[in-house]
Amino acid sequence: MQGLMQEWPLLCHKIIDYAGTIHAERPVVSRSIEGPIVTTTYADMRRRSLQVAKRLEKAGIRFGDRVATLAWNTARHMEVWYGILGLGAIYHTINPRLFRDDLVWLLNDAEDRILFVDLTFVPIVEEIADRLETIETVVILTDAASMPQTRLANAVPYESFIAEVDDDFAWGTFDENTAAGLCYTSGTTGKPKGVLYSHRSNMLHAFSMSAVDMLGIGARDVVMPVVPMFHANGWSLAFSAPLNGSALVMPGSQMDGGSIYELLTEFKVTMTAAVPTVWLMLLHHLDAHGGALPDLDRVLIGGSACPRAMTEAFQERYGVDVLHAWGMTEMSPLGTVCSIKPDWDHLTGADRLDLQQKQGYPPITVEMKITDDDGKPQPWDGKTFGRLKVRGPAVAKSYFKGAGGEILDEEGFFDTGDVAHIDRYGYMQITDRSKDVIKSGGEWISSIELENVAVGHPDVAEAAVIGVPNEKWGERPLLVIVPKPGSTPDKADILHHLSVRVAKFWLPEEVVFVEEIPHTATGKIKKTTLRDMFKNHTPAE
């Protein structure tokens, strides 16, 4: 028997309608790409996104068409998203840090018809324009006065583009499973694969991640999403902030410590979010120039594990709570948040930091399990680690155009590629990537934990651990070290440092010293390259 409640599809543009009426006057502050800091409101943003939708429709954009954005976080970028969404078209965010060939490949793969681009990235577009097969118009996110000289034949300034129409437009209404956004994962191997969010998945993700013990954002918050909208669905803040009437501060292209500090203090930001690298820059800035963060209540840190020292600095030195989080592009993107349950309120100092090293627990919309290589579930005991698999309404079931084939197990879980343990309270901690974990005699050795311990040695600048084939054990760890400038650490000393901190069978037989470890465009260690480099490595003794 069916219930008798109204059909009311979960459509993302209803968020901007809601914010634009019920929270109409809440400010949206942007550091514009042209330079000045500009302030607008949700009511303005709603009107302008209606204009964007009307103008895109005039340009021939239809339901299901892809529209690309290559842009920083600004009110303009956000209103472009909502305008696209309101037509049933698909926002496709592009990471400008990708290599040119990848950019070309994915713009063509997505068959984007229009490209919205920030002034900053016009040179990139000029470079690749000849190879773009489907882009009809390049809309430069500025006004006519600030329009740059460009050799792009089909470029128009944004403000003139949308000024051709008014905001008298009726949003589309359609099935909530309609595709809403497209974001490619920057896989370390092979071509990037597109994750295709739906209106429903974005809305449910925003609902569940806004909860009190997840991001806990409300109308009293001033939220600054430093994490770019082109990075993993912008951690959904372009949806969850207006959904809750939070004010927004959009940092544009300036993410250095000084610029971020200026916005945090000037606009009394209460909650902000980004990867550890950004916060390292902020903390360095504060170290060098002094300063305080009296308004900032909490900072969401994810993308890679948050260093313990960073959590400590924010909390003890600046009185800002750290919310350690984990997620991935395929998860819309947030999976877990390490908020402190009331049972752990009494923890202080090192004990509290220990707990906060975990990536946290999920909302109801993320089901987790850890399994061995055969798919057998592992216990939630806080030490046994296994492949982390997830299921939920905002988790991918397949990639755009079927890339990568079937990706769910027989129970419908997606393998995150991470290895983790989970404690009995549901707190999860990532211990490795599954392709990097070292399988030695039936036991798993975490390459990340070994690396973390190795960089704790005073002479080690960077460390990487890979598995190398071993006849007896299957695989054994090989430790690759970049010594600190001027130091010449010795193997025995390193091994001694490790031996008092990890289990005996984890100890690498081999330690290799190199000048540099290879990295991906996004700063992660390129373990595939390392494995290639050392595949014919002959033991030193």
Place this chain on the structure above:
Amino acid sequence: MQGLMQEWPLLCHKIIDYAGTIHAERPVVSRSIEGPIVTTTYADMRRRSLQVAKRLEKAGIRFGDRVATLAWNTARHMEVWYGILGLGAIYHTINPRLFRDDLVWLLNDAEDRILFVDLTFVPIVEEIADRLETIETVVILTDAASMPQTRLANAVPYESFIAEVDDDFAWGTFDENTAAGLCYTSGTTGKPKGVLYSHRSNMLHAFSMSAVDMLGIGARDVVMPVVPMFHANGWSLAFSAPLNGSALVMPGSQMDGGSIYELLTEFKVTMTAAVPTVWLMLLHHLDAHGGALPDLDRVLIGGSACPRAMTEAFQERYGVDVLHAWGMTEMSPLGTVCSIKPDWDHLTGADRLDLQQKQGYPPITVEMKITDDDGKPQPWDGKTFGRLKVRGPAVAKSYFKGAGGEILDEEGFFDTGDVAHIDRYGYMQITDRSKDVIKSGGEWISSIELENVAVGHPDVAEAAVIGVPNEKWGERPLLVIVPKPGSTPDKADILHHLSVRVAKFWLPEEVVFVEEIPHTATGKIKKTTLRDMFKNHTPAE
């Protein structure tokens, strides 16, 4: 184009799975009907609801079947809900305060197969048992030891009933639009009409009403739902509390001021919810016996308008924030919550209380409009009032078995039967019921506002205003007054009191003094009866 995210239906029993694993050890305290206060956990509740589901299946309950509950708020009642939900069957909550004939009518109309009943209500069931056409088994919510003597042939004690099976049971999985719960509205005229909630509507309601600026409940909260689960879907707290890992305190049958005060203080309740009558009893208790509410952070008050003096008492005397709310059975049930937006943080004293007299603003899932009698939208100016209509995923589109026919307007909005104004910030205030508003010469006069002003007169115990036909104006207000014991107010004096407080054309020509005003079973003024009483009223002069 469809998005490529996982199918993951919104099913209510996923809430107890989530709470039972991620918030496994959070306590659920109940004042049992047998007497003692008992404590259990979400993990226990999950196990026992699996048992309930398995046992109901064994009893032949299938997808779509209705199972009735006539019970107070206890952990048992909640686990019964989840057990029913996990089969795709439908919990049908029954208000024991209804007249016997109505009880019989709606148990038969719903075709309930099993009835779960608290000890308190066994006499009622005994009284009507012979007239129940579809009930196969009456499960009395107690154990064998506390089983009463009963002439019910088909009665079994709950604990023995579920002990016949273990908790090894797999929840059903089905379309999220499947019916989940049935709750009849206690209409003032005609037969009650059934509202049929779906799994989806309950989940979306719980998500949106849990938001920071709505109920704002989290794992740190200890929530006491005093509003009974049989009243308007229990204000959804049986879903929103476990969804957010809040601890629960269930008051059972004892709602007098002393009992409520004992639970509030003993179990450090942080948030509670009920109608004004309950809070009046608590405040009287505090007046009489003294006491403080140091743990209580906020109290949700709805069901009828929260008196200004009550808000003032809670806030100024006890430091407890009042969340004035509005909703109805047809809305799952919450529609608006009067939380203070940051723009109004500066309000104090009388100004803050003025704002809090409003019923508040909605979450995204409740769209509102006010219209005149012809359906023409009225402005959001905070004074023009109109018929309040709502639309959203947790709003009814029709009643059970088609009772009442078509209930939505051409835009899909449901007419709430309330008259309200809305200000430009989205704050709504109810000014009347649409059937009670007096239409005089094209202008609307609020009967409720007139009543409120009238009871402000020192000699008036209760006041009711109805419209009486008038040749020139269409309708004019008639004021019916119950004087305070020992006082004999006079008409001129009452009219003078009104004349300095309301617009001139609102002033009633007629004031009638009576000994008693008729009320419904739930304590509301029976205006239909009043109108009958005074339909042949001859003006006194």
